[in-house]
Amino acid sequence: MTDLTDLGVAAIRDGVRTGGFSAREVADAFIDKVSKAKALNAFLVETPDHAIAAATEADAARAAGEALKPLAGVPIGMKDLFCTKGVASTAASHILEGFTPPYESTVSGKLWDAGAGMLGKLNMDQFAMGSSNETSAFGNVISPWRRADGGNAPLAPGGSSGGSSAAIAARLCPAATGTDTGGSIRQPAAFTGISGIKPTYGRCSRWGVVAFASSLDQAGPMARDVRDCAIMLEAMSGFDPKDSTSLELEVPKWEQGLSGNLRGKRVGIPREYRVDNMPGEIDALWQQGIDWLKDAGAEIVDVSLPHTKYALPAYYIIAPAEASSNLARYDGVRYGLRDLPDGANLQDMYAATRAAGFGPEVKRRILIGTYVLSAGFYDAYYTQAQKVRTLISRDFDRAWESCDLLLTPTAPSAAFALGEKLADPLAMYLNDVFTVPSSLAGLPAMSVPGGLDTGGLPLGLQIIGKALDEQCVLNAGLALEERAGFVARPEAWW
Template sequence: MAGILDLDLVGARDALRAGDITSSELTAAYLARIEATKDLNAYITVTADRAMAMAEASDARLAKGEGGALEGLPIAVKDLFCTEGVLTTAASHILDGFKPTYESTVTAKLWDAGAVMLGKTNMDEFAMGSSNGSSYYGPAVNPWRAAQDAGTRLVPGGSSGGSAAAVSGRAALAATGTDTGGSIRQPASYTGIVGVKPSYGRCSRWGIVAFASSLDQAGPMARTVGDAAVMLSAMAGHDPRDSTSAPEAMPDLTAGLEQGVKGLRIGIPAEYKVDGMPSEIEAIWAQGIAWLRDAGAEIVDISLPHTRYALATYYILAPAEASSNLARYDGVRYGLRVDGDSLAEMYANTRGAGFGAEVQRRILIGTYVLSAGYYDAYYRKAQRVRTLIRRDFDEAFGQVDAILAPTAPSDAFAVGANEDDPVKMYLNDVFTVPASLAGLPGASVPAGLSARGLPLGLQVLGRMFDEPMVLRVARALEKAAAFTARPAMLEGV
C-alpha cells in the first residue's frame, strides 16, 4: 500500500495503463488512508461505496484499452462543487441535508475523464476564510507540524484547506479547489503542494456554490506541477451554461512543461516587498529569483503601483457580491429552516442560525457598501481601483513573460490563532488578492522550509489565459527547488 500511495497522479496514471495496479487497489488504499487520517478532518463526506463502484468501472474500461485522461484516479472534491445525489454543504449549517439533483460542470468533466470520487472536502464556510477555521464541521488540520512544537495543530490555509490537507496527507491523489482571493494558492503554500488558479473564465462556475461571482475560479491542487496540468486540462473548457465562461481555445498544458525558462523575462514587483515581511519570506523569494536567473531567465524589476490598495478593494467587492449571492439561502427551498411567527421572522431565524460569524460579517459589510449613500463612496470606487490594478498588470506584461512573488506572508499558523482579529486574518491574502482582482492565472509551488520546518511557497503569475507559461515557469521552479520534504505523519507511508 505504501508504494501505491507514493505514486503521484501521473505515475499512478501510467501504472494503471500498464496494468501494474488496478483502480480498485488504488482507491481502496486511499479510502484506508482517509480512515487513518480522520484527525485531519479533511473530509466532510466520504463516498466510499461510490468510489469503489467508479473504480471497478474504470478497471473494466482499462482492461479493454479504453478510458479517459484521468481513468481510475481517485481524487477529492471541495464541498463547494455540487455533486448529484451527494451531500453538498459549502461547510455551512444552512445547507444541511442538501443533495443536488445535478452535477457541476467541472466535476462532470472529471468523471467523464474517468476520475474516481473519494468524497467532499472540508473548507471555510462558503469559501470565506484563510484558515479553514470557519467551517461548521470544525477546522481541517495541516498534516505538517512545527519542528520544535509537534503538539500544536496548524491550519492548512483556506478556504480550500480540506483539499490541501487531503493531498498533502496522502488522503487524495489530487483535489479540486476554488480560488476567490487566494484560496487555492495560500493553502498550497501552507501544506507543501502545488495549487493552480486558472484565468477567470477558464473553468466553468456552473454548479459551484457562489461566493463572489466576478472572482470565484476553480482549479487543481496536486503534488506536482505535472499533476496539476493534467487535472486542469480535464477541468477546463468553455461552458455555454456559464455566462462568465471564456470561449477561449484550450491549449495543451503539458506540452511545454519541460521547455525551461532560458530567454524568458521574469518580473519582480517592488510593491510585494511589504513592510514587516518576515526575513525568511524575503529569503525564499530571493532564492527563487536566483534559481530562475541560473536557469537562464532575465530578471526584470517591475512596478505594480496600485497593489497597496488591492486588499481593501477585495474586501469591499467580495463581500458586496457575497451579500447578493447568499440572499437565496432563506429556509424556503432547501437546507436549514428555523420556523418563526412570520415569514420575515423565519428568514431571520434561519439565516441567524445557519450562517457562521464570518459569513454574517461579510454579508453585513457587503450590504453596507451597497446601501444608498455608500454605494458610490465604497463599491463604485473599489471597482475603479480594480480597473487600475488590472491596468498595472497589463503594463507589466508588456515587459515580462511572467511574474514571481511569495505566495503567503508566513508559514502555517496555529489552529484558532488570529480568529479574534479578522483584519489580521485577511492579511494572509496580501500576495494573492491582486491577481484575483485582475483575473490572472497563478500557481503556487513549494520552494523550501521555514525556520520552523514548515513549507513555504512561491507563486508564478501570468498573462490572461497564458496558463502554459505559468506552468512552464512553475515547473522550472519545482525542478530547481527539488522539494522532497514530507510531514512527519507520512513516515512509513
C-alpha cells in the same frame, strides 16, 4: 511494492495503463487511508462507492483492450463547494446541511467523464470565506504538518480550500479540486507544501459551484506537483454554455507543453510586494526563487505595480458586496435549513433561518457587503473599489510590456496555529496580501513549494502570468520545482 498512496496523478494514470497495478488496488489503498485519518477532519463525506465504481470501469476497459480515459484509475477529493449529484453538498455551512443536489457541477462532471473517481467531499471555510479553515460549521481542518522546533500546536491548513490541501499533503488523495476567490487555492497550497493553480477567470465553469463572489470565484486543481496540476486542469477546463462568464476557447495540452526551460522569458519582480515586517526567511526564499529562474534561463527585471497597496481593501469591499447578493437566496424557503419559530411570520423566518444557518464570518461579510451597496454608500465604497480594480488590472497590463511572468512569495508567513488569528479578522485578511491582486485582474497564478522555514514548515513561491497563458505559468512552476527539489512531507501523527 511502492505504497500506492505515495503516487501522484501521472504515476497512477500511467501505472494503471501499463498494468503495473489495478485501478481497484489504488482506490482501495486511498479509501483505507481516508478512513483512518478522521483526526484531520479533512473529509465531510466519504464516498468509497463512487471511487470503486470508477476504478471498476477503468479496469474493465483495460481488460477489454479499450483506450483508457485521461484520468482512469485516479481517485480524487472534491471540495464541498462543488455540487455533486446525489451526494451532500453543504459549502461547509449549517444553512445547507442535508442538501443533496439533483445535478452535477460542470467541473466535477468533466472530471468524472475523464475517468476520475471521488473519494469524498472535502471540508472548507464556510461558503469559501476564510484563510484558515476555521469557519467551517463542521469543525476546522487540522494541518498534517507540525513544527519541527517542539511547538505542537495544531496548525491551520490554509483556506478556504484547507480540506483539499490537508488531504493531499497527508496522502489521502493524489489531487483535489479547489476554488480561488482571493487566494484560496494558492495560500493553502503554500501552507501544506503542495502545488495549486488558479487559472484565468473563465477557464473553468462556475456552474454548480456554490457562489461566493461571482466576478472572482474560479475553480482550479491542487496536487502534489506541477505536472499533476496540468493534467487536472486539462480535465477541468472548457467552455460551458450554462456559465455566461465561461471562455469559449479550446483547452490547451498543458501537460504536453511542459518545459522547465525559460530561455527568452522575462520574469518581473514587483517592488511593491516587499511589504513591511515580512519575515527574513520569506525574503530569502524569494531571492532563491529569482536565482532558480535565472538558472532556468529567464531574464529578471524590476517592475512596479503601484496600486498593489489598494488591492486588499478593494477586494474586501467587492467580495463581500457580491457575497451579500449571492447569499440572499438562502432564506429557508426553497432548500436547506428552515428555522420557523412558533407564531413567526415570513420576516421572522428569514431572520431566524439566517441567524441560525450562517457562521460569524459569513454574517460579517454579508453585513459589510450590504453596507457598501446601500444607498448613500454605494458610490463611496463599491464604485470606488471597482475603479481601483481597473487600475490594478492596468498595472499588470503595463508590467507585461517589460516581462512575461511575475515572481512573488505566496503568503507572508508559514502556517500559523489554529486560533492564533481568529479573534482579529484584519490580521486574517492580510494572509491574502500577495494573492488578491491577480484575482482582481482575473490572471492565472500558481503556488509551488520552495522550501521550509526555521520551524520546518513549508513556504511557497507564486508565479503570476498573463491572461490565458497558463502554459507559461506552469512551465515557470516546473522550473522552480526542479530546482527546489522539495520532497519534505509531514510525519504521520493522525
